[in-house]
Amino acid sequence: MRSFVILTAALAVAFLSADAAARERAEIRCVMHLHSDYTRAGNDTLEELVVKARAAGIHAVIPTDHASASFEWTPFPFAALLSLRKEFPSIMFSSPEKYLIDIARLEKKYPDMIIIPGAEVAADYSWSGSPLSGDLIVKGWHRHMLVVGMEDPDDYRNLPAVGITGGASFEPIMFWPVFLIIAGYGFLRSRPRRGLALFLCGVVLLAGNYPFKSRRADGASASFAGKNVSRVLPTASPSDAGPYQALADYAASRGALTFWAHPEAGNNEEFRSGLPPALPPVKVRSVTEPYPEMLRSTRDYSGFAVFAEGYRIAGAPGGLWDDILLEYCDGKRPAPVWAVSELDYGGDSFGAPIDILQNVLWIEPSLARPTKKDILRAIERGSFYALWKGKSHGLRLKDFYVEGSRGSRAIFGGSVISDGRDILAHIEIESSDAVAAPVKITLIADGKVVGIIETTAPGRIRHRFSPPRQSRNNNKAGAIKGYVRFIVEAGYPDTIATNPVFYTSEAAK
């Protein structure tokens, strides 16, 4: 009897807190992936970005200037003596200290704003073609991850990233000039002039090969000339994921979050660069194919940009993201990944307002003035939805929760208990322009569309349904874990993609 009373009391507390969590909360609007004039992609100063975001009702800003932006072609056997190098402005090009001090100064000046330092990072690229045949291509240089929340300048200096420490691999063969040095030394007595020449050549070439690293060309050569590049270039294979996995692991070790940027965007541009010494400029084409499959080949990262370049393949119902979430539910991944909105904003030339792509974070009500840590924790937990709004108005979730069994409730990123009964989705939706608009809500559970509901904004739906895994398992004992997520659309581009709510049977807990 006594234990029953205690249990009832405990449940009552659980009910109350679940209710409170669903009803009262602070809503923080966060924009990420903005470029300042620290990089070539941006025109605004960091302060101009913050002021613009603030004026648009945004309270958390995550600038992500390029950590480093360079590529280098170092032909064997001459390496640095005949190398081609291009470097653009970046955090490392200025200095990570300056970047972080600038951000700290802005936080002081605008205390109502949370500014989290971030960096856009390329972890790898490869070469094909040659300058002689005029078809030199730097490939995959635009595969980007966003690293968010690193506050120590040394963390930037040690990033396993292109142009910093990582990427190129150590090649013992780059020590080959040592043989010239040895041969030269051997000749010194018998034929001093030839010996000295060989010796000096060896020293110069050896110095030129420092730091004895080279970047792989992926077997491609001049035979590429004249062919259709997009057909010839392979897309990402799992072996490409290594450097990015190392980057995500490194960021995690520094307490930072990582997000795949624009996974479905390709990039194709041309640069000119001089080959020293004083040779005519060489044409370099940069080609990056879309890389959504990299999402599945990597793990332990925090999320990917669903908007605006990740919703067709990765974020679509039954797409890569759903595969990844199911892997997590099946215990094949240690953590789920979240869907975020990224801007890739570079100033007024962006052609759209700074608030067009947002992450709407739901923060605990007790956090009247959330700190940077609170914001990062909300992102880490998936307590947000990704919003893509029209220029003048946008959708808003006024209320949202998923209810499982025994009154368990959760918002995005959370988890409810399921004992086999239907799950309830409660969604209240409104539009910032207060004009009634038709809205389509797509319910996705366990990777499948389980319902499409037509309604209007403002409006409210309460929908009961049985997720596929639960229906399948209803008559069996044992653990189940699955998830539900929602896409809300009100005509292009008005869209919301929520992060998932998981459900678990008691046995799975």
Ligand SMILES: [Zn+2]
């Ligand atoms: Zn990028």
